[in-house]
Amino acid sequence: MADEKLTLDEIAEKAGVSRTTASRVINNRPHVRPELRQRVMRVVEATGYRLNPVARSLAMQRSEIMGLVIPRSTHAFFEDPYFPILIQSIAKTCNYYDYTLALFLFESEADEEQLYPRISRQGLLDGIILQVGEIKDSLTARLMQEDFPVLVIGRPKDVPDVSYLDVDNVAGARKAVAHLFATGHQRVATITGALTTTAGIDRLAGYHQVLQERDCPSDPAFIVEGNFTREGGYQVMQQLLPHQPDAVFIASDTMALGALDAISEAGLHVPEDIAIVGFDDLVPAFQATPPLTTIKQPISQFGRKAVELLLDIIARGPYPPRHILMDTELVVRESCGAHLAPPG
Structure with a gap:
C-alpha cells in the first residue's frame, strides 16, 4: 500500500540524497548518477510513493x-x-x-x-x-x-x-492611528505614501476611518503626501511642523527616518514633542534614534x-x-x- 503521507523530503532522506536529486529522479530528469537514481527508485518502489498531481504538473513545465x-x-x-x-x-x-x-x-x-x-x-x-x-x-x-x-x-x-x-494596509494603518490616540495624542497628522499607489491610498483610508470613528474632523493641513523615500519624508515633515501636530502616522519606515531628521533639525524631540509611528518594520526602524514604533509587514x-x-x-x-x-x-x-x- 502506498504511504500517501510521505513527502519528497522524506523520500530524499530515506534514499540518502538531496531533495533536488530525489525530485529529478521521480520526474525522470537527466543529470543524476545511475547509483543515485537506483537508490531513489528503490525507496519509491518500497513505499509506493506517488508525486501528487499538483507537484507533478509543476514538474512538467517547460523552463522551471x-x-x-x-x-x-x-x-x-x-x-x-x-x-x-x-x-x-x-x-x-x-x-x-x-x-x-x-x-x-x-x-x-x-x-x-x-x-x-x-x-x-x-x-x-x-x-x-x-x-x-x-x-x-x-x-x-x-x-x-x-x-x-x-x-x-x-x-x-x-x-x-x-x-x-x-498586506491589509487599511487595517495596519488603523492600528497605527488608533495607538497614537490611545496613548493620549489629539492632533494626529499623517504623511501618506504616494497616492498613485494602492498602498498609499489604503493607508490613508485607514487613517481617515479612525478619525471618523472618533468624530475627529479631518484637517487638510494634517495630511501631506510623501513618496516612500527618506528625502520625501524629510521634506513633507518640514511642511507639517508649522501646524504643530503632536503625533504623525507615516506610511513607511523609510519616510519616517527622513521625518526624524527634520524634527531633530527643528530642535524638537521624539516622542516628547511629536510622536511617530511608521509602517514596514525594516531593520533601520529599530536602529533609529529613538527606535521606531511601526506596523510590521510579514x-x-x-x-x-x-x-x-x-x-x-x-x-x-x-x-x-x-x-x-x-x-x-x-x-x-x-x-x-x-x-x-x-x-x-
Missing part, C-alpha cells in the same frame, strides 16, 4: 524559471531595504521548489515596452511575480490578456481578475507565499483568482511615546 518584475530604477531598488528581504525570501523558496529566479527592473513606460516581449516570450518563463508600483499598471493587464501566469504583490486597482497578495512570508501561489496558478490555471491579504502587527518601541503616557 519564474520572473520577478519590479518597477523601480536600479538606484531606488538598492536604496530600499524592503526589496532585499523580499527577493531573498522569493529566491530561497524558488530554490526549494527547484526553480530559477530571473529578476527584471524597469522605471518607465518605454522600459516596460522593451521588457514585455522578453518576459512574455513563449517558453522563457513559466510565470511572473509582479511587484505593483503605480496604480497605472498596463503590464499586468497585458499579461493577463495572454493568459500568462501572473501573481501580483500589492493590490492592483484596475485588474480585478488577477491574483494578488498584499515581508519574508510574503516572498514564500508569493512563490507558492504562482506555482499553484501555473499548475491549476488563473481562475478563480486568488486574493490574499496578510495581517500586520503593531510593534511598539520608543518613538510613539507609549512609555510616557499616563497609566490607565
